[in-house]
Amino acid sequence: MYTALRLQRKLKRELGQGDVQVIVVDPEPYMTYQPFLPEAAAGSISPRHVVVPLRRILPRCQVVIGEAVAINHGKRTATIKTLATAEEGTGAVEIHYDELVLAPGSVSRTLPVPGLLDHGIGFKTVEEAIGLRNHVLEQLDIASSTRDPDVRDAALTFVFVGGGYAGVEALAELEDMARYAVRYYHNIAPEDLKWILVEATGRILPEVGEEMGKYAVRELRGRNIDVRLETRLDSCVDRVAALSDGSRFPTRTLVWTAGVKPHPILASTDLPVNVHGRLKCTAALHVDGVEHAWSAGDAAAVPDVTAEEPGKECAPNAQHALRQSKVLAENLIASLHGRPLKDYAHKYAGSVASLGLHKGVAHVYGRKLKGYPAWFMHRAYHLSRVPTFNRKARVLAEWTLSGLFKREIVSLGSLENPRAEFKLAADTGRHPEAS
Numbered sequence: 423m424y425t426a427l428r429l430q431r432k433l434k435r436e437l438g439q440g441d442v443q444v445i446v447v448d449p450e451p452y453m454t455y456q457p458f459l460p461e462a463a464a465g466s467i468s469p470r471h472v473v474v475p476l477r478r479i480l481p482r483c484q485v486v487i488g489e490a491v492a493i494n495h496g497k498r499t500a501t502i503k504t505l506a507t508a509e510e511g512t513g514a515v516e517i518h519y520d521e522l523v524l525a526p527g528s529v530s531r532t533l534p535v536p537g538l539l540d541h542g543i544g545f546k547t548v549e550e551a552i553g554l555r556n557h558v559l560e561q562l563d564i565a566s567s568t569r570d571p572d573v574r575d576a577a578l579t580f581v582f583v584g585g586g587y588a589g590v591e592a593l594a595e596l597e598d599m600a601r602y603a604v605r606y607y608h609n610i611a612p613e614d615l616k617w618i619l620v621e622a623t624g625r626i627l628p629e630v631g632e633e634m635g636k637y638a639v640r641e642l643r644g645r646n647i648d649v650r651l652e653t654r655l656d657s658c659v660d661r662v663a664a665l666s667d668g669s670r671f672p673t674r675t676l677v678w679t680a681g682v683k684p685h686p687i688l689a690s691t692d693l694p695v696n697v698h699g700r701l702k703c704t705a706a707l708h709v710d711g712v713e714h715a716w717s718a719g720d721a722a723a724v725p726d727v728t729a730e731e732p733g734k735e736c737a738p739n740a741q742h743a744l745r746q747s748k749v750l751a752e753n754l755i756a757s758l759h760g761r762p763l764k765d766y767a768h769k770y771a772g773s774v775a776s777l778g779l780h781k782g783v784a785h786v787y788g789r790k791l792k793g794y795p796a797w798f799m800h801r802a803y804h805l806s807r808v809p810t811f812n813r814k815a816r817v818l819a820e821w822t823l824s825g826l827f828k829r830e831i832v833s834l835g836s837l838e839n840p841r842a843e844f845k846l847a848a849d850t851g852r853h854p855e856a857s
Contacts, residue, residue, distance in 0.1 A: 423453040423476060424747035424809070425523055425718065425754075430482045432755055444483040445517060447502055451476055451487050454548050457740065457804045458817070459588075460776065463551040464595035465830045471816045472548050474809050486517070493691040495522060495715055521714050521754060524693070524701065525747075526685035528720035528738065532678065537659035542678040545592050554677065558596055559603065559833035561674055565614075566607045576672040578615050581663045583655045584679035585621030587629070590638065591776050592677065593619055597647060598778035603831040617647045620665060622654050622680070627783065629739075629773035634783040637792050641777055682738070684721050696723045700738075705765035707750040716754060718746035728769040742768060744807065774800040 426446045436442040452473035461467045476485045488504035491514055500522075503514045530544045543557065544550045558580065565577040580600075582593040597617050604610045619626070619642065625635045626649070639649050654666040655676075663671045684699040693709055694702045700723040702710040707724060709715035718724070720738040724746065736742045745768050753763045772786035774796060782797035784790070791799060801821065808814055 423448075423474070423479070424744060425525065425751045426480050426483050427809070428748055428751035429754065430480060432751065434482070444480075445486060445519070446476060446480060446483050447486045447488055447490055447500065447517070448476065449487065449489045451485070453809070455804075455808050455813075456546070457587075458808065459545065459548065459551040460591040460595040462548060463545075463555045463592060464599040465555065466595075466779075466824050467817055467820050469548050469552050471813055471820065472551075474813060479810060490526075490687050491690060493522070493524070493687070493693070495692050495712065498522075498714070521716070521758075523716045523718075523750065523754070524688075524691070524709075524721060525717055525719045525743075526687050526721055528682035529685055530678065531681040531683040533680070535655055536657045537661075538655075538676075538678065541658050541661055541676050543676060545588050545677055545679050546682075551592075553838060554592070554596070555599070556833045556838070557675060558600055559831060562600065562603060562607060562610060563833070564674075566610055572672065575616075576661065576674050578610070579618070579671050579673040580616065580675045580677070581618045581620065581655075581671060581673050582677045582679065583620045584681065585619060585623070585626030585649075585651075586679065586681065587627065587773075587775055589619065589621075589677070589679035590626055590642075592679065593617060593647065594642065594776065594778040594781070597645065599829065599831075602829050606831060613646065615646075616671075618663075618671060619647060619649045620653050620655055620663075621649070621651050624651050626651070627773075627775050629737075630775055630783050630785040631790070634785050634790055634792065638775070638777060638783050641781060641783075641792075645778075682720065688721060698723070705767070706753050706763040707746055707766055708753070708763070716750050718750045719743035722746070724766060727765055727767045736766075736768075737770070740807075741771065741773075774803055776800045 426444055429444050433442050452475050454473050458467055458472045462469050462472045488502040490500050491503055492501040498519050499516045501514045501516055507514055530546050532538060543554055545554065561577040565574045568574050582589045600615055601612045604612055625632060627635045627638050642649050655663060656666050657664040658676050661672060661674060663673050663676055688695055688699060688701060693712060693715060696702050701717045701721055703717050703722045703724045704710050705725050705727050707716055707718050709717055724736045726734045726736045746766050749764060749766045756763055774784040776782045776797055780794050780797050782800045783792050784796035784799050805814055805817060808817060
């Protein structure tokens, strides 16, 4: 999206005149600003304001809502499945191109853990974030209304696997929300909730450094969150989380955030990939050894020219992806006009992470912050990075209002099955008056 946005601005004169056409293909009609997913799950930001509509921000581009299932760069064609092709029953269509920008990002990396497919919950999309929020609030309703102690304990036990940004921020924000929500339940106390963070390595949030990572562990444990380092999830069959340290936790909530992997579309191309499945790219963001193919973000293995150690690649995170998109667009335009290309070079600035409302950790340009200053820096940084003034203003307004009024604790789980009520009303077997 950022590459297309910059191309749209730089090629304003050529677009629409037949000289240049930019086609953007994506399965969703929006771009998700993923750093805001934890706050959307906690109810601090509306789901609509976490996403940016492609058609509004890219009016000079042709937006195709569809999924690329194969790319034949030798023939310069991309095979696309759209909603229309599914309705028509005609199969996928082919789109011809001259220049290819392949930036599909990444998907959740799962492991063959027994029961994970049946009971695991991801945290990569806005739909998953809002679904998890509804799920957590529904567990409080179940625990409040049941008389079975086993059902109550399982409903009030929340297991998060993965101590990276996604896992820690999601757990911290949802624990904050649930602890606030239970004040409105007559028979649930905050100490009844059991939150467990499972991490296979010896530290969490490695991006913020060892010292700030240890502080984050102390902060979470101080909130009665059970942080288990050097521990793996061995099984979650029958909704029982079995850990490698021998612990077993009956739970109705298992959130899997243990890393990401390159998008599967990369394996359906004739482009070169490395051992990790990412596209081999040059520092100019050109696919190595292939003409007219470009990549950036999580899908691209881009050499880090600022690193002291040889062979190091840029980390697959938003900090690099946003900056790479601008260089990619400039280089693509330069190649069209026969000008020399520019190498992508960005020295890692550091990282910020939220640990819930008014709590956070940061390690930026060598400076270490924790608590409120780090939380404020986290919000300020991501507010500056979320695209469009429209979204910036809406997010800032929601943050302001959330500081003046109480949190929303309503579960809208029925949104995930909107026709259920109508089906019940139309079921003549259940409603004799309809016969």
